[in-house]
Amino acid sequence: MNLDVKNSPFDQEQTEQLNRLLLTMDDRQKIWLSGYLAAFQNSPSLAVKNHQGEEKAVSARQVTLLYGSHTGNCQALAEEYGAKLKEKGMVANVLDMDEYKPKNLKSEQDLLILTSTHGDGDPPDNALSFYEFLFSKRAPKLDGMKYSVLALGDSSYEFFCQTGKEIDERLNELGAERIHPRVDCDLDYEEDAESWWKGVLHTLGDTHEHVSPTVEKVTSVTDRPIYSKKNPFQAEVLENINLSGRGSNKETRHLELDLEGANLAYEPGDSLGIYPKNEDTLVDELIEEMGWDPDLSVIVNKDGEVRALREALTSHYEITALTIPLLEKLATLTDHEEFKQLVASREKMNAYIYGRDLLDVVRDYGPWKAGAEAFVSSLRKIPARLYSIASSLKANPDEVHLTIGTVRYDSNGRKRTGVCSGQCAERTEVGDQLSVFVQKNNNFKLPDDPSIPIIMIGAGTGVAPYRSFLEEREESERQGRSWLFFGEQHFVTDFLYQVEWQRWLKEGVLTKMDVAFSRDTSEKVYVQHRLLENQKEFYQWLASGAYVYVCGDEKYMAKDVHNTILEIIKEEGKYTEEEAEEYLKELRKAKRYQRDVY
Template identity: 60%
Template sequence: MQLQVMNSPFNQEQAELLNRLLPTFTESQKVWLSGYLAGAASAPLASVLGVPSQQGTTEGTASKEVTILYGSQTGNARGLAKKASTTLEGKGFQVTVSAMSDFKPNNIKKVKNLLIIVSTHGEGDPPDNALTFHEFLHGKRAPKLEDLNFSVLSLGDSSYEFFCQTGKQFDARLEELGGTRLYPRFDCDLDYDEPAAEWLEGVISSLGEAKGGIPALTQGTATQTVESTFSRTNPFRAEVLDNLNLNGRGSNKETRHLELSLEGSGLSFEPGDALGIYPENDPELVDLLLEELKWNPEESVTINKQGEVLSLKDALTTYYEITTLTKPLLEKAAKLTASNELQELLNDNEKVKSYLEGHDLLDVVREFGPVNSSPQEFVSILRKMPARLYSIASSLNANPDEVHLTIGAVRYNAHGRDRKGVCSIFTAERLQPGDTVPVYIQHNENFKLPANSETPIIMVGPGTGVAPFRSFMQEREETGAEGKSWMFFGDQHFVTDFLYQTEWQKWLKDGVLTRMDVAFSRDTAEKVYVQHRMLEQSKELFQWLQEGAHVYICGDEKHMAHDVHQTLIGIIEKEGSLSREEAEAYLADMQQQKRYQRDVY
């Protein structure tokens, strides 16, 4: 929006200056300035903006500058970085926020105050958008950083062996390069809101000490930031509209298509985003656990710092995680059970790692009980039930006020007992149309359609990995996108497991989808997977890459995504007549350009 001299109180020179300046402001800076102009118009503008006068202090503005770099796979670190930025700007700091993939690594030498907010992905790996910066900082080209003040907020999941590994690596490396910790690193588990807030409070205090006090908040500064009413900490109760089994009779699988209403929520999303669901534990498992503990299910327990009280049964059903074990949980349980066997287990890391796989809280109580504590002491060692994230399988433009999910039901037998996935079975067996479920939107900037709708896209999504690509196709159909599109889908059997088959066939017929290659591994003597179909089409696939196609992968990280990644390198190496190293660099460059994006789990 351009300011016009006509009908405004500004002269030509002032209007030109404002037109150059206003587009450079962040949203929070605009809110801040509007609050100032509304409530403090009599004060000198320069003093409130933090611009030193000619007679001002000799302390440079650099001490007020803070750079926040985030590495995020699902969006949690990004969300915390944005919140931290808003809070710091409200305190008078000048903040630059950037994904690590968008930050020029060499510019680290110019940074004085650095905050790293980063998650750990998979088995201790950096998230995709942190790979390049992580590699640079840990390489020989990393500069000395004696003038750097830094602090790290690390996100992770304590059920994984390499808990918060990436954050720990950044923290150690920045110190090794000469940086000074502004505030100690915080390692956060799945329930990260309170520790993250405590970390930021400590960081702000340290920054204030470093530059002689924190600037006072100007009236109307931070309070004017408007956020969505519903969020991860305040989920919306969405009504179930439909819940269908996508697999045919005789299939080895059960894949649910879940349709939820967002009417009245004000929530919005884009293709590539995810939906968080807060599930409930299996009531049969809760009953077995209570039976083993021999406690009154109706006894009251306090579940949080706010003093909220639930019955023990309700707390174990709706609030606490009881199916996933972590080493910290076993260590706390050892103190409540006084079990020598459990203590011996904890002394052997390999045995602990093996035990965590496939066991749950009921196993611990049965094998190492009895529990010598009160119900209140017992629940205090448990983690809060985390939400489960699912790639959204619909376009909001095509289905207003609705969100669709594709969820594979998880059932298996381990250690002599049948086990069930918490959220997948909650949706498959206990959610009916008319029921409501707590949900929130998890935005994912790392998995987005190209801004230019004419850009070709290649999608690889076997099984439930098909979900975001259904969203992509609905969006492209709705917006009339003209770019070519190519889908690789795979599952076990063509007859029973071709998810959304009629929709894909219609998109092909209508030209919304350019081509589709499928692999049904159990329909042939030799198993065929999506990467095999990609190899069969290697020449054309590479041609699409040369034309600027964006590649998207969704699904299992350990096997499928790894195999597809290696296949892509092989195709680039062969069809581009490149060395292996050059092919790897080609794909890494695609990733840097956001032409290669993954939503893997």
Template identity: 60%
Template structure:
């Protein structure tokens, strides 16, 4: 093909440039360029006028379907960073396939821009009891409100992250998916709901999305070489953890305490792993060996029998697989359904037919309880293992600053012990750390970055930290970081626990920071030291005037700890303070706090 001024609508300079470019293009580049030109807004413009004599007399071509834009917007709602990480990875993969991609947190997206989009991907986690993560609340409310626009031109797909041990599994993703359909949107690919082991289903969802976008967009789908996902950013990650040496394990609670809180110091030397205050450490634990042995015995199997544990064909002994690969301490409704289908036990089918009975049964029970009551089952170890969930990592807020502790990461872990249904039970990871882990042992770990819980960019910004119990962890990291940086902004800490004498975690460090001025003010609440229980929210109320003044000065508020009780009470106390001290209506106070979240001046790391 050779362009000339006489046989094309181009001038001499344009024709020369095109003739120099075209011979250098590969076939796939030509296809992509054709699709790009067809999809561009100018493609719809009217061609230059020609006379009837000049117009060719060919038969009219059949009308083509309108080209679909190659612009893709990915919005994520993330509490711990998983949805953000998957969104960014999806963005890189789509960009490498010729799409123009915008990746944004839902809190940073202007909802009124929604009607301008043609291709929208939603990646969102579900938090607590079916709630959206903090940075998705405003967008979720807009989409489900009266102001949401009709979206007949929108094509979308949803990737939903959740935990099947919760009743409202992936609820937020389901709600986004349903609502976008109600508003007129058309799915690019079906919604995928991911459990804690989300890497494979997330990759399959992205493949489906890429296929759907490529088919609809002008031009052919890209070659296999360009479709490959981008390389991992670091050597060690969630799917390739670093085996880190434990340096120290110290009980922070004094003699006579009702609690045991472990301070772990872990070496990252040689890993290349880095983190910032507010990030978390993912830890892959091992199950209690006694529980594993009891379970295998109850099933009537040989602990040395081998099974295949993944699609890659890795083989382990049954005991090793139950120790470190499979989750055996949590029952979920999906697991009961799979085991009932696998075993054909009538009593199990009767149980899963009643949702309320299922909820009551799984509370406080584990796989051994199920096997002892309904087993042993006449199935092979391989078939049984295939329905189990992979052992999920446990995320812990990092309690150290890398600047203050090079090549180390510190954790604050509360040991979990309780009795339920006639048996003593314990937390998988917390009791591993408290009872079986010794200095010199190793733990498989990775860094979970969390951009939703970060110190202010300006060191002079005042900060208010609220973290009772092990919720103190990230604020120790904050203080170490600010001390190293010489930050001069004011800092106020609210800490609470049971007893002053035995449960004041990191007491000497807090006192040192108060004396040096790194920490401006500290309020403590020890609930069991007084006749009437006092919690951190009560201390907030006692200082309501000053706290509101800090907010008016631009302070950022951070909350870490139990979501269901503490964080819920602190949230409503914050609204009460704003309402009272700001002389606002309840609605105005709620909007004030919502604006703090939108401005990233109210951040929560809750569990």
């Protein structure tokens, strides 16, 4: 369903936004929206009767929610909170930071910022422009504006929630007033985010009069459960194949999961979340080291849910990764002086954390004076692992495919395995079930028009979403040109999905492919080198409207590719350094330069 610009009252920008939204909505959401708009009468002001029966106009409170999101968590929260504000009769404008015009900041009354932090304390891609404006000399004084910040992050990184912290402080410096303190959330963010929301909502409700429109409650036409991150689906494993050839330095698994009955929809570019389980051997060694009773009942959440200790350590708590907040909590559970000295130094903690897990800590710094209940209450919930979906739902109804690189390494005298990748490689057979949910990612999407050319750049498992892209385009009647740059170590053992790429090349679904196998020659060759070799044609594609996608390792591959693209734009477009950066920035804002990096 698309709106016709000629016959609608919306301008071009509004029409494009509505079309993007409509494409993501199911029938239930469309019904709810039509009922809501009818009740609200397209107006921020409602007529209500006072106690004397006289009508008066009540101006609804206007709240702007801006989100900076990499994996989609902040976007999902912003949309959820925006809907709740509207139910209370307020006007909620929910916007991607890239879509927001920063000059409007000075006219905002209430601003809610929800942002993640990416890489080494950097803003997510779709928050860069807003962030740069906020910290520039052009940022206006914001006296009179009220705001609050919800920051999402991962406490295993040194710059935990850095973007949220910096934006919070900057808004305050510019004169804005906090209506609720910033909350910094770890990977298990749900409870902390809900606490922040309740505090914000309480303040918003107390400071402004508002009226709730009557919105008819829409009930589902089906009794099927709704599966989500909070209620994952148990997906049966249909296939579990090792894609790596004999002699490879890597092990890359191809998983096919059955989604029949899940009613889960996904698009190319989305991710699948898996809730993993810790390895039984590691759990048993931890329990034995601490002398705990594996059948002891422990509380695993704020609702008072109880599980046996062994099950809790297997399925509920993270024990394979250390964080600074965890070490600080554990320091209160021991009298070990050396451990307390370690925790007193952030530099020493960062050095210790690398390559170690909870079993290392309890062995290095025992004995511990706390019981099992106090100890496990210090642990964070085991976070879901997100993997780029490697299939198209149109091409594979009721299925989802994943490409997972198995993490294995030796550290501090022990062999280590990634908790989820290890489970998929070593402890998951065909017929087993995995707890899964779909994670939307609107920052990594194919063009709405399938005739638009696309350039896909990826290394290793970063090629996964491009398989979904081409499966999707294969189902389309209009197929634009497509160009894949793929990098790995060895042609013979690591050419992931080689047969499929070659078939798509033959059939014309894939127009062009350049590969870089870094260990097959004396001089290492990476995807950025292939870009340079094809820089004239690359720029021609760019100038003709092509979308560019980058997926893979952020610290090395994505950074090198980014710099290479800048260099190509500079040389082929005859731009200065600043002009090339502005060119690429505009591509990103137009969604023509999209990255899914980790």
